Amino acid sequence: MNTSEALLAPPQKAFRLIKELTHEEIGENHLSTGIETPLKPDAFALSNTEKKEMIAELFAQIMDVMGLDLNDDSLRGTPKRVAKMYIDEIFAGLDPANKPVTALFDNSYQYNQMLVEKDITLHSHCEHHFVPIIGNAHVAYISSGKVIGLSKLNRIVQYYAARPQVQERLTQQIGMELQKVLNTKDVAVIIDAKHMCVSIRGVKDTASSTVTTFYEGAFKDQEKINQLHNHIYR
Numbered sequence: 001m002n003t004s005e006a007l008l009a010p011p012q013k014a015f016r017l018i019k020e021l022t023h024e025e026i027g028e029n030h031l032s033t034g035i036e037t038p039l040k041p042d043a044f045a046l047s048n049t050e051k052k053e054m055i056a057e058l059f060a061q062i063m064d065v066m067g068l069d070l071n072d073d074s075l076r077g078t079p080k081r082v083a084k085m086y087i088d089e090i091f092a093g094l095d096p097a098n099k100p101v102t103a104l105f106d107n108s109y110q111y112n113q114m115l116v117e118k119d120i121t122l123h124s125h126c127e128h129h130f131v132p133i134i135g136n137a138h139v140a141y142i143s144s145g146k147v148i149g150l151s152k153l154n155r156i157v158q159y160y161a162a163r164p165q166v167q168e169r170l171t172q173q174i175g176m177e178l179q180k181v182l183n184t185k186d187v188a189v190i191i192d193a194k195h196m197c198v199s200i201r202g203v204k205d206t207a208s209s210t211v212t213t214f215y216e217g218a219f220k221d222q223e224k225i226n227q228l229h230n231h232i233y234r
C-alpha cells in the first residue's frame with residue numbers, strides 16, 4: 001500500500017465500535033426528529049472512501065486558489081490528510097455506522113440515585129466556521145431498571161460531538177439519545193465549551209465560554225438540579 005492509498009484506507013475495524021445499519025434505516029432515523037443534524041436525503045450515496053477522494057480533490061483546489069504550492073513537500077499530503085481527518089476523525093459522527101453500541105445491564109444493585117459522569121472531554125466543531133469547540137460535558141441519569149457501562153456515556157458524547165455542530169443541538173442530541181438508550185426521561189446534560197470561532201477570530205473573546213443544559217424528567221426539579229450541581233462543581 002503506498003502512502004496515498006494508506007491515507008485513504010478505511011479505519012481498522014478493531015478500532016471502530018460499529019453497529020451496522022442500512023442507509024435506509026439511517027435516513028429514517030435522521031428524518032424522524034427535529035433535532036437531527038441536517039443531512040441531504042442522499043447523504044450516504046457515496047462510500048466513505050469516495051467521500052475522502054472527493055474532499056481531497058476539492059481541498060486541493062481551495063489550497064490552489066489560495067496560491068499555495070501543492071508541489072511543496074510539506075503541503076503535498078495536506079488535501080488527503082484533511083479528507084481523512086474529516087471523514088475518519090473529527091466528523092466521523094456523521095456516519096451512523098460509528099454510533100456506539102450500548103450494552104445495558106440490570107440494575108441488580110438497586111442503585112436508585114443519580115449517576116453523574118462529569119468532566120467528559122468534549123471536542124467538536126462549529127458548523128458555521130468549521131473550527132473547534134473545546135470543553136467539557138457532564139451527563140447524569142437515574143436508572144429505570146437498567147444501567148449502562150460508564151464509558152458508553154463518554155462515547156455517546158464523543159459520537160455526537162464528531163459532527164459539524166451548534167452547541168444547543170449537540171446538547172439535545174446527547175440528552176435524547178441517553179433517554180432512548182436508558183429508557184428513562186430522567187436525564188441531564190450540561191456542556192461548557194469554548195468556541196474557537198469566538199476566541200481566535202471574529203470578536204476574539206478568549207475568556208467567555210458557552211453553557212447549555214438539558215434537564216428532563218426528575219432533573220426538572222430544582223432540588224435535583226442543585227444536587228447535580230453540587231456533584232459537578234463542588
Ligand SMILES: Nc1nc2c(ncn2[C@@H]2O[C@H](COP(=O)(O)OP(=O)(O)OP(=O)(O)O)[C@@H](O)[C@H]2O)c(=O)[nH]1
Nearest residue numbers: 126127128129165166167168195197198201202203
Ligand atoms: N447559537 C450558537 N451560535 C454559534 C455557535 N457556534 C458559533 N455560533 C455563532 O454563530 C454566529 C455566526 O454569525 P454570522 O454573523 O453569520 O457570522 P460571522 O460574521 O462570522 O460572525 P462573527 O463571529 O460575529 O464575526 C456567530 O455569532 C457565532 O458566534 C453555537 O454553537 N450556537
Ligand SMILES: [Zn+2]
Nearest residue numbers: 126128129197
Ligand atoms: Zn463558529
